[in-house]
Amino acid sequence: MSKLQEISTAIETGKKKIIKGLVEEALANGIAPLEILNQGMINAMGIVGEKFKANEIFVPEMLIAARAMKEGVEALKPHLAGNKAAINGKFIIGTVQGDLHDIGKNLVAMMVESAGYEVIDLGVDVSKEKFIEAIKENPDCKLIGLSALLTTTMPAMKFLVAAITEAGLRDQVKIMVGGAPISQEFADSIGADAFAADAASAAAIAKSFVA
Numbered sequence: 001m002s003k004l005q006e007i008s009t010a011i012e013t014g015k016k017k018i019i020k021g022l023v024e025e026a027l028a029n030g031i032a033p034l035e036i037l038n039q040g041m042i043n044a045m046g047i048v049g050e051k052f053k054a055n056e057i058f059v060p061e062m063l064i065a066a067r068a069m070k071e072g073v074e075a076l077k078p079h080l081a082g083n084k085a086a087i088n089g090k091f092i093i094g095t096v097q098g099d100l101h102d103i104g105k106n107l108v109a110m111m112v113e114s115a116g117y118e119v120i121d122l123g124v125d126v127s128k129e130k131f132i133e134a135i136k137e138n139p140d141c142k143l144i145g146l147s148a149l150l151t152t153t154m155p156a157m158k159f160l161v162a163a164i165t166e167a168g169l170r171d172q173v174k175i176m177v178g179g180a181p182i183s184q185e186f187a188d189s190i191g192a193d194a195f196a197a198d199a200a201s202a203a204a205i206a207k208s209f210v211a
Contacts, residue, residue: 007040014064049200094122101149
């Protein structure tokens with residue numbers, strides 16, 4: 001098995017403890033950092049996402065794979081410094097105002113980070129002002145994610161999309177929405193660019209926006 005295959009398998013199976021060593025061995029063997037990231041890691045998380053969508057694995061397995069990926073990325077970061085091709089841009093995510101749920105949001109953040117994005121997580125109960133401020137502070141951000149679990153906070157998504165448009169930032173970012181009560185129909189009705197039914201779908205959508 002090649003070193004890249006070993007890395008890929010370790011991420012797919014969530015072997016967080018050995019991933020750093022495998023990355024260091026691959027670097028010592030002269031494998032380029034970007035090759036390790038793309039062929040060894042991002043591809044592995046793509047497989048994990050497909051398995052999740054096919055109900056072959058579930059949230060716990062996806063979480064441990066994402067954690068292994070995170071560990072691998074940490075080991076690679078010093079070798080990717082200044083390499084813009086290493087990431088697909090920035091992704092700002094938060095749970096909308098009035099909603100304190102974060103499990104789904106955290107999983108999406110990890111999966112989108114695994115797809116090669118730098119993630120800026122604003123947390124929960126995030127006001128539209130805070131979202132807009134974050135977009136302005138990160139002009140290279142091309143994608144934002146809005147999460148809600150309560151039906152009572154769904155209107156906050158609509159107000160936020162309108163506020164981003166009003167602030168003249170709508171052309172800068174794609175808006176992805178998700179959460180238990182959210183549907184494609186709702187996403188369309190508020191003018192969002194995409195609806196993600198789960199974290200694996202969110203990662204696939206994020207990748208499609210930079211394809």
